[in-house]
Amino acid sequence: MEARGRQFRKGGKIWLLPLLAFLVGLLVLAPIGILLYQSLLSAPFFAPAKRFTLEAYRYVFHDPYFFEALKNSLMIGLGMVALAVPLGSLFAFLVVKTDLPFARWFELLLLAPIFISPIILGIGFIVAFGPSGFVSGWVASLLGGVPWTIYTVPAIAVIAGLTHVPYVYLYVASTIQNVDASLEEAARVAGAGPFRMAMTVTLPLVRPALIYSGILMLLLGFELFGLPLVLGDAKGIMVVTTYLYRLTAITGSSAYHLMAAVSIAIVSIALLLVLLQRFLLGRTEGRFVAVGTRGHRLERLPLGRLRWMWAGVLGLYLLVAVVLPILGVVLRSLVISWGPGVDLLEVLTLAHYREIFTLPNLSRAVTNTLLVASVGGLLSLVFYLFVALGIQRGQAWGRFLDYLSGIPRAVPGLVMGLAFLWVFLFVKPLAPIRETLLSLLIAYTVVWTPYGVRLLTAALLQVGREMEEAARVAGASPARAFLNGTLPLLRGGLLTAWFLLFIQFVREYSTGVYLLTSGTEVIGAQIVALWGTGAVEIIAALATIQVIIVGLVFLLASRIGVRPQGL
Amino acid sequence: MYEAGFKPIAQGVAHPLEVEGLEVSLGGNPILKGVSLRVVPGEIVALLGPSGSGKTTLLRAVAGLIRPTSGRIALGSEVFFDGRRGVFLPPERRNLGLVFQSYALWPHRTVFDNVAYGLRLRRIPEDRVRERVLSLLDRLGLTGLERRYPGELSGGQQQRVSLARALAYDPNLLLLDEPLSNLDAKLRDQARVWLRQTLKATGKAALFVTHDQAEAMAIADRIALLREGLVEQVGTPEELYRHPRTLFVADFLGNPNVVDALVLEVGDEFARLELSGFPVRARVMASLTPGRLAKLVLRSEDLRVATPGEVNTVEGELAHSLYLGAQYEHWLRVGDTLLRFQWKQPLVGSRIQVAFDPEKALAYPG
Numbered sequence: 001m002e003a004r005g006r007q008f009r010k011g012g013k014i015w016l017l018p019l020l021a022f023l024v025g026l027l028v029l030a031p032i033g034i035l036l037y038q039s040l041l042s043a044p045f046f047a048p049a050k051r052f053t054l055e056a057y058r059y060v061f062h063d064p065y066f067f068e069a070l071k072n073s074l075m076i077g078l079g080m081v082a083l084a085v086p087l088g089s090l091f092a093f094l095v096v097k098t099d100l101p102f103a104r105w106f107e108l109l110l111l112a113p114i115f116i117s118p119i120i121l122g123i124g125f126i127v128a129f130g131p132s133g134f135v136s137g138w139v140a141s142l143l144g145g146v147p148w149t150i151y152t153v154p155a156i157a158v159i160a161g162l163t164h165v166p167y168v169y170l171y172v173a174s175t176i177q178n179v180d181a182s183l184e185e186a187a188r189v190a191g192a193g194p195f196r197m198a199m200t201v202t203l204p205l206v207r208p209a210l211i212y213s214g215i216l217m218l219l220l221g222f223e224l225f226g227l228p229l230v231l232g233d234a235k236g237i238m239v240v241t242t243y244l245y246r247l248t249a250i251t252g253s254s255a256y257h258l259m260a261a262v263s264i265a266i267v268s269i270a271l272l273l274v275l276l277q278r279f280l281l282g283r284t285e286g287r288f289v290a291v292g293t294r295g296h297r298l299e300r301l302p303l304g305r306l307r308w309m310w311a312g313v314l315g316l317y318l319l320v321a322v323v324l325p326i327l328g329v330v331l332r333s334l335v336i337s338w339g340p341g342v343d344l345l346e347v348l349t350l351a352h353y354r355e356i357f358t359l360p361n362l363s364r365a366v367t368n369t370l371l372v373a374s375v376g377g378l379l380s381l382v383f384y385l386f387v388a389l390g391i392q393r394g395q396a397w398g399r400f401l402d403y404l405s406g407i408p409r410a411v412p413g414l415v416m417g418l419a420f421l422w423v424f425l426f427v428k429p430l431a432p433i434r435e436t437l438l439s440l441l442i443a444y445t446v447v448w449t450p451y452g453v454r455l456l457t458a459a460l461l462q463v464g465r466e467m468e469e470a471a472r473v474a475g476a477s478p479a480r481a482f483l484n485g486t487l488p489l490l491r492g493g494l495l496t497a498w499f500l501l502f503i504q505f506v507r508e509y510s511t512g513v514y515l516l517t518s519g520t521e522v523i524g525a526q527i528v529a530l531w532g533t534g535a536v537e538i539i540a541a542l543a544t545i546q547v548i549i550v551g552l553v554f555l556l557a558s559r560i561g562v563r564p565q566g567l
Numbered sequence: 568m569y570e571a572g573f574k575p576i577a578q579g580v581a582h583p584l585e586v587e588g589l590e591v592s593l594g595g596n597p598i599l600k601g602v603s604l605r606v607v608p609g610e611i612v613a614l615l616g617p618s619g620s621g622k623t624t625l626l627r628a629v630a631g632l633i634r635p636t637s638g639r640i641a642l643g644s645e646v647f648f649d650g651r652r653g654v655f656l657p658p659e660r661r662n663l664g665l666v667f668q669s670y671a672l673w674p675h676r677t678v679f680d681n682v683a684y685g686l687r688l689r690r691i692p693e694d695r696v697r698e699r700v701l702s703l704l705d706r707l708g709l710t711g712l713e714r715r716y717p718g719e720l721s722g723g724q725q726q727r728v729s730l731a732r733a734l735a736y737d738p739n740l741l742l743l744d745e746p747l748s749n750l751d752a753k754l755r756d757q758a759r760v761w762l763r764q765t766l767k768a769t770g771k772a773a774l775f776v777t778h779d780q781a782e783a784m785a786i787a788d789r790i791a792l793l794r795e796g797l798v799e800q801v802g803t804p805e806e807l808y809r810h811p812r813t814l815f816v817a818d819f820l821g822n823p824n825v826v827d828a829l830v831l832e833v834g835d836e837f838a839r840l841e842l843s844g845f846p847v848r849a850r851v852m853a854s855l856t857p858g859r860l861a862k863l864v865l866r867s868e869d870l871r872v873a874t875p876g877e878v879n880t881v882e883g884e885l886a887h888s889l890y891l892g893a894q895y896e897h898w899l900r901v902g903d904t905l906l907r908f909q910w911k912q913p914l915v916g917s918r919i920q921v922a923f924d925p926e927k928a929l930a931y932p933g
Contacts, residue, residue: 182671185632188658189665190685191736200684204675 017397020390024404027446031419032267032411034426039260045426056261066262069243072153076228076239077221079157080164081214087161087317088168089210093198094310095169096176099300101311108558110314112322113166115550117507117524119226119531120543121163124325125150126230127332127540134331135324151235160227162321164220168213175209176202194301208281215277222270223412225510230531240266241414245513256422263415270410278406326547333540352541362538365521366545372440372522373505380445380505381498384452389482391453392460409450413511416447421514435517443511448504455500459493460486499557506549581608582643584629584740584772589638590650591624598624600796601638606740611766611773613787615780617819620793622776626742629774630665631658642739664733664771668745670725672717678704678728679713685736703731707765723754730762734769741766743775747782759785780820784808792816811852814931817864824865826904827933830855837925843902845881849928860933865923867896870908873922880922881906885914 034045039057043050060066094100095107113121128135129150136146149155179202187197203210225241232242244262247255303310336347356362387405391398408416420443424434433439445452468485476484509524516525523546527539584606591599599621606612614622627633629640629647637650647656672681679700686696704713707727717725726746733741746762747755763786766773777783783790784804792799792807792815800812811817818825828840828847838851840861847863855861873880883901895913899906899921908921 180669180671182667182669183673185630185658186665186667186671186673186732187684188632189630189661189663189742190732191659191662191688192684193657193659196688201673205673207675 017390017394017401020386020394021397021401021404024387024401024449027442028404028407028449030423031416031446032407034422035260035263035267035415035419037260038256038422039264041257041260044256045422056257059258060261060265065238066240066243069238069240072156072228072232072237073222073224073239073241075153076157076160076224077218079154080161080217080221083158083161084164084168084217085210085214088165088213089172089203089206091165091169091314091317092173092176093202094303094314096173097198097202097301098303098307098310100303100307100314106311106314106318109318109322110166110169111554112318112326113163114170115503115507115554116322116326116547117226117509117527117543118160118163118224119230119509119524119527120329120546121321121325122159122227122230123527123536123539123543124327124329125159127328128324134328150231151237153232153237156228156231156237159231160221160224161217162317163227164217165317165321167216167220171213171216172206172209175206179205211280212277215273215280219270219273219277219409222266222273223414225412225414226528229528233531241412241510244414244418248514259418263418266412266415267410270412271407274406274410329540329543329547333537333544336537352537353545355538356541356545361518361521362526362542364519365523365526365542368437368440368521369506369523369546370549372437372444373502376437376441376444377498377501377505379441380448380452380501381456381494383445384449384456384497385494387449387453388456388460391457405449405453408446408448411447413443413447413508414513417443417511417514420446434515435519437520439515440512440520440522443515444505444508447508447511448501451504452497452501455497456493459490459497462493463489495560496557496562499553499562503550503553503557506546506553581770581772582645582739583607584774585639585641586625586629587639589625589628589635589640591621591628591633591635593624593633598796599628599635602793602796602798604791604798604801606772606774608772609767609770611763611775611786611788613783613790614774614776614793615783615790615819616778616793616799618778619795621796622778622793623744625793626744626774626776629740630663630742631656631661662736662739664736664738664741666726666729666733666741666743666746668748670717670729670749672725672729672732674717676716677713678709678715678717678720681717681728682713682731682735684732689736700731700735703735704728707731722750723758726750726758730765734771738771741769741771741773743773745776745778748777748779755782762786784820792819811864811929813853814862814864817852817929817931821866824867824870824906824908826863826865826901826906827860828863828930830857830859830861830930833857838930840930842881843883843904845901847879847881847923847928848925849930850926852929852931855930855932862931862933864929864931865906866927867908869923869927870906870921871923872910872914873920877920877922879925879928880920882918882920884917885919888913 038045040052040054041050042053042055091106091110095103095110100106125133127133129148130136131146131149140146150159183205184197184201187201188194192200222240224239225245228237228239228242229245232238238246240262244259244266247259247262331344333352334348334350335344336349336351356366387401390401391405394401411419420439421434424430424439433442463486465486467489468481471481471485472478507524508522509528512520512522512525513528516522516529523542527542530539530542584604586602586604589599589602590597602621602625604612604625614625616622624633628635631647634655635648635650639649639651640647641649642661645656646652646654647661648654673684676684682700682703683696686699691699701713704710707730709724709727709731712720712724712728717728720728726749730743730746747758750758759782766786775786777786787804789801789803790807791801794815800807800816802810807816808820811820814825817823826842828842828849830838830840831846832839833851833855836851837848838855838861840847840849840863842863849863881901883899883906885897886900886905887898889896889898890913891909894909894911896907896909897914897919899908899919906921
């Protein structure tokens, strides 16, 4: 390692790594810096009369609504942990380790919620299970009433938990796959039945994955924006992110310092969780990472007659959490009106889609989304590749880059969008960027840095250094050796990363909320903006278009063997 | 005779393991094609064979980790598997001990908890668990390591912990999958002696898989040599080495010279053959036909430099001489074949005459 690092530094350009670190640092820290600066002012940063004060924090920390929102966020986060971690782990065990019927189909379908905006799923839940939803209507006609409600904090927690099961599933499944089968066989031979084996060997071995995904759930719970926006609105239930969003809507620019203070509070909590995650993972390494040399030999555990029951449980989950909400959204986009007694065939229409393609801001949202996801995704990919290379080969600089690129994990998209809006306003020469897609591209790139860098680090790890070293020995310059030796082998990994980034950029909705101007509309942010107006049909049509784009790309990607990657 | 630590928990009568006509196919490929084998109490049997011969599959089928397609496996009156009656006992109900090639120690449990696992599953009181685990660790030379985690042990220690874990709950039969293959070469030689001694001290029947013929001969009472899913020959190491029933067995054990020779005349016990123009006599191992080519197996340690007037010799040109420390290895070109043999001294001169006893040379149909 040491020798390789030295080679890289001697052969490479000595200024390359510091420059990269400076650039990443600027992109990651500038938004947080401006939030911090604004939170300490008494007025917007562009106002002529302003002074340093803790007023904003004093106001926020004395606002009972803020604490209410904080409590709700915590409740929802804990609910997600309680629901998604056990279910996700159970599903992972069933799909990876047992002879569950249709396991391959479940493997694919379980990923759907990861690739669909939570806000779309939220709207889907309203359309399907809301007071006038089609499932509710059907249940009411059977039972004479609907035994559930979706507009309470526990209900939001349950829905958030259900829609986040796949994140846990993905992480635990990939870890369970790496558990050496002989460790489990040893337990069987020693006298443990399948259930006891799972509880005493498999689960303890993947404990780091469980802890990791538990904290991930808390983190995503705090950053949750779309679901509480659409589900909490009707009853005035707020979480920290919607509290921030309402602050804008209600008080306008005069609340800049308050918004900044709330943002800093959110980032601090999230940062704490990220650090906790790192700390806990660092402590458990070695004793648990059970990557077997012969782990690929996998005898699937026979479930016996119970296999159909478990398949039923998984199927029911998919029906409730994915199929019905999506079906509801698609259906809603195709009808004029909705409610009891309406004959669906009579109200079928394509008018909402016609509207999208005639209104310039809506059709721009579709084309912008595709542009940002494809071209933008590619540019981000190049950036992440440089960062990943720096981390892999930069020694001390690499570790520094590693930390820097992890920071955005603690900044929710909504907050990052707001921060970049202010950066563009604050730094005068950057002002023109604000009204171009470049603003979105920069914000998206920074928000997804931890994800993208991890994708590319993994891709780089799979390519040995020998090809490049052989090229160097044969007389190639470092850049040329990389281009000729490593890059061709990296093609598959890069393509995978591009596909996944494309999908994430398409489904992104919160980062663009504050950066939405005439000309920078994207589907996700447009849905959030339209939500206030109540144009549910248009929203449903936009959502359907997004689902179709993601679905097609996902199918294409799995055709060429792209394996998805959790957050 | 049981030594401390190996005492059975409950005194039971030991039963032989019987495998009859076992067939296993994995993913549609037949791996075992009708294997029969018997292991009596106290006996160590090695499953030896080249890779792909099905030896590990047989071990895993006995353990219950693979479900055979047909045949029968039983330990005394307890039937593990019976294809005709549809009986399949899951691994946890067979009460066997299995030592994995990778050791498969649970990295999240201490040495003590690894060894105690099977005992706790059997609801043994904790004080007796403690007593038994500690005496077992003591017996296997692991005293003082009970609180360590597997990751903190050397390869040899891990191997012994894995054996302790398999022995802890007094299994009816001990299975070992390439138990020594993960040790480095020097350690392996000592471990052979140690393993045989330890297995013998437990008094248990043991079935172990190896691809290393030297290891099989050193440790086992009997060897079952497998070839492409069938048992080629079962017997003591000496039987297999001295009286190999087929050319495959003769060729697999040791690293003999196998050369073509023309059959001239076949007698009851010996045949006359012609090896590159030299008339020789060799033992008839299977029916030979005069006028046809035969395979002649000549072990390199059975060839010697001929003294004047000796019979049963061949003469050739010295092609290479390798110095191996304790002895030399000489390569002799006889006609168009090469013969390898060991000799204490370096050889001088280009033409060398070597001799061998007719009963040590084995002739099989070519």
